[in-house]
Amino acid sequence: MSGEEFVPLSLTPLLIGTFAAIACALPGNFLVLRKQALIGDAISHVVLPGIVVAFLLTGTISTWPMMLGAAGAAVVAVVLIEAVRRLGQIEAGAAMGVVFTTMFAAGVLLLEQTDTSTVHLDVEHALYGNLESLIWLDAVGWSSVLDPVALAGLPPELPRIALTLLGVSVFVWLFWRPLKISTFDEGFARTIGVRTGVLGMALVITAAIAAVAAFDAVGSIIVIAMFICPPAAARMMTNRLETQIAWSIIFAILSAVSGYVLAGYGPLWLGAADAVSAAGMIATMSGLILALTALWGPCRTRAGAPGTA
Amino acid sequence: MLSLAAHQGASVAEKITKDCPLAIRGLTVSYGQKPAVFSVDMTVQPGAMTAIIGPNGAGKSTLLKAALGIVSPLSGQVSVFGEPLEKQRARIAYVPQRASVDWDFPTRVIDVVLMGLSRELGLLGRVRARHMSRAMDCLNRVGMRDFADRQIGQLSGGQQQRVFLARALAQDADLYLLDEPFAGVDAATEKAIIAVLKSLKEAGKTVVVVHHDLATVTDYFDHVFLINTRKVAEGTVAEAFIAETLQSAYGGRLATAQIDQISRALG
Numbered sequence: 001m002s003g004e005e006f007v008p009l010s011l012t013p014l015l016i017g018t019f020a021a022i023a024c025a026l027p028g029n030f031l032v033l034r035k036q037a038l039i040g041d042a043i044s045h046v047v048l049p050g051i052v053v054a055f056l057l058t059g060t061i062s063t064w065p066m067m068l069g070a071a072g073a074a075v076v077a078v079v080l081i082e083a084v085r086r087l088g089q090i091e092a093g094a095a096m097g098v099v100f101t102t103m104f105a106a107g108v109l110l111l112e113q114t115d116t117s118t119v120h121l122d123v124e125h126a127l128y129g130n131l132e133s134l135i136w137l138d139a140v141g142w143s144s145v146l147d148p149v150a151l152a153g154l155p156p157e158l159p160r161i162a163l164t165l166l167g168v169s170v171f172v173w174l175f176w177r178p179l180k181i182s183t184f185d186e187g188f189a190r191t192i193g194v195r196t197g198v199l200g201m202a203l204v205i206t207a208a209i210a211a212v213a214a215f216d217a218v219g220s221i222i223v224i225a226m227f228i229c230p231p232a233a234a235r236m237m238t239n240r241l242e243t244q245i246a247w248s249i250i251f252a253i254l255s256a257v258s259g260y261v262l263a264g265y266g267p268l269w270l271g272a273a274d275a276v277s278a279a280g281m282i283a284t285m286s287g288l289i290l291a292l293t294a295l296w297g298p299c300r301t302r303a304g305a306p307g308t309a
Numbered sequence: 310m311l312s313l314a315a316h317q318g319a320s321v322a323e324k325i326t327k328d329c330p331l332a333i334r335g336l337t338v339s340y341g342q343k344p345a346v347f348s349v350d351m352t353v354q355p356g357a358m359t360a361i362i363g364p365n366g367a368g369k370s371t372l373l374k375a376a377l378g379i380v381s382p383l384s385g386q387v388s389v390f391g392e393p394l395e396k397q398r399a400r401i402a403y404v405p406q407r408a409s410v411d412w413d414f415p416t417r418v419i420d421v422v423l424m425g426l427s428r429e430l431g432l433l434g435r436v437r438a439r440h441m442s443r444a445m446d447c448l449n450r451v452g453m454r455d456f457a458d459r460q461i462g463q464l465s466g467g468q469q470q471r472v473f474l475a476r477a478l479a480q481d482a483d484l485y486l487l488d489e490p491f492a493g494v495d496a497a498t499e500k501a502i503i504a505v506l507k508s509l510k511e512a513g514k515t516v517v518v519v520h521h522d523l524a525t526v527t528d529y530f531d532h533v534f535l536i537n538t539r540k541v542a543e544g545t546v547a548e549a550f551i552a553e554t555l556q557s558a559y560g561g562r563l564a565t566a567q568i569d570q571i572s573r574a575l576g
Contacts (some may be wrong), residue, residue, distance in 0.1 A: 033414065089341070177432060181424050184414045188476075190379045191403040192428050193395070237462035241415045297461075299415075 129219025
């Protein structure tokens with residue numbers, strides 16, 4: 001494919017998809033090890049009431065109020081989950097289930113009761129995103145990457161998700177040691193002075209921010225898949241957390257790129273006329289990678305499982 | 310309740326000196342309706358090896374966790390070397406129950422021992438050769454040097470327990486708190502652990518162990534603390550580890566024959 005075609009039509013969706021995948025996979029590593037991976041699912045549901053409330057307050061569907069509403073709802077949900085877990089003394093999974101279904105239901109009711117028929121707030125868009133439409137029409141080829149006029153026409157989702165990825169990376173890099181220790185042994189972490197409650201909350205809020213930014217650009221299917229599939233597949237490849245993080249990034253990139261390419265060209269190669277949803281294909285690829293590593297990964301035997309020492 | 314606790318704490322505060330490794334006053338911890346630990350006072354003797362003993366569910370581990378700030382008490386005061394816990398964290402090492410963590414966690418033996426150095430390393434400090442050699446020394450002391458590069462899930466229960474002890478050694482503390490270190494370990498590991506604990510005592514460190522095996526108390530420890538939600542007895546083995554206190558702590562749960570046996574062993 002020539003640059004004149006690739007840069008305006010495929011470069012930005014590829015980058016956005018890849019950045020979103022990595023931004024979710026990075027915190028996903030810790031969430032999977034802490035058995036909190038469902039939080040991605042929870043967040044992608046609870047943002048609905050946040051978006052509706054933001055729409056009611058501002059009357060527009062411009063991006064910033066929507067994202068603030070979504071992020072606000074995610075933070076409220078995280079705090080509620082923690083409160084239900086502690087006050088009800090139940091496990092985290094059950095607390096998430098209670099909070100996210102309730103908030104999602106409230107969002108549906110709110111949406112129904114308000115006049116949103118004139119605006120575009122539909123479920124399909126939320127699920128699959130619109131990755132294919134995030135094109136860069138101002139670009140004429142590779143030279144545009146250095147052209148300030150063309151760069152001004154970049155889809156705003158790209159700098160937003162790039163910034164989010166940077167923030168998530170800095171968080172994981174800065175708090176690497178306490179995150180690792182408290183994920184492995186929370187009691188010990190407390191005794192050496194790690195504020196495990198605050199750190200756990202910060203991790204979930206970081207994940208929520210990544211989810212909301214990715215959700216806005218690529219839809220919730222990718223968010224849910226990327227929190228779980230690349231980290232879980234990476235765990236089958238190694239017995240070291242450092243290496244697991246690296247593999248999860250590789251798998252996130254692999255899913256995003258292969259999913260995007262296969263969605264655009266796969267059906268044509270098979271003789272079908274239309275492309276399929278890139279978001280759906282990216283999530284499918286991540287699931288496929290997980291299945292392959294589960295079958296053939298070098299470290300897929302769990303400690304303590306029958307047949308091991 | 311808080312003000313009452315503060316008042317009680319203040320009245321005894323002057324008696325707690327910098328020499329006292331761990332002093333607990335009026336500690337009550339509850340997980341639900343029933344308190345797990347009720348109004349407990351404990352004064353750990355410096356340089357001693359103390360066993361916390363009591364029946365299942367007596368609050369032994371809870372007492373230890375509250376002393377370490379892992380669980381929040383309803384009331385009560387904890388002081389470590391005469392100061393609030395937060396100021397003296399660097400002087401405490403903790404060995405949790407082996408079953409409290411997921412041993413499938415993707416990490417190696419040496420990485421777990423290095424966690425004991427994390428206060429020194431800080432957030433972003435690099436692990437240098439001297440940190441590495443200290444961690445290897447600690448592994449050597451528990452006889453696990455050859456296992457440094459193993460994934461922790463590949464270890465036996467006894468080996469896992471020794472790695473936890475090595476991590477505590479790496480903390481280079483003055484007060485060591487261990488939760489059931491002998492539970493479910495092989496005889497060789499039990500021997501190795503007790504040898505290390507005795508060497509700590511000889512080096513002037515204070516060791517407190519939640520212990521469940523009454524038969525070994527007199528061999529391993531010089532002080533005991535008996536608990537059954539409330540404190541039952543505290544003192545040297547000769548003073549406090551006697552038929553009356555055991556009967557009181559264990560009630561009907563300890564067969565009379567066992568008590569007789571222990572009494573005979575004590576002479």
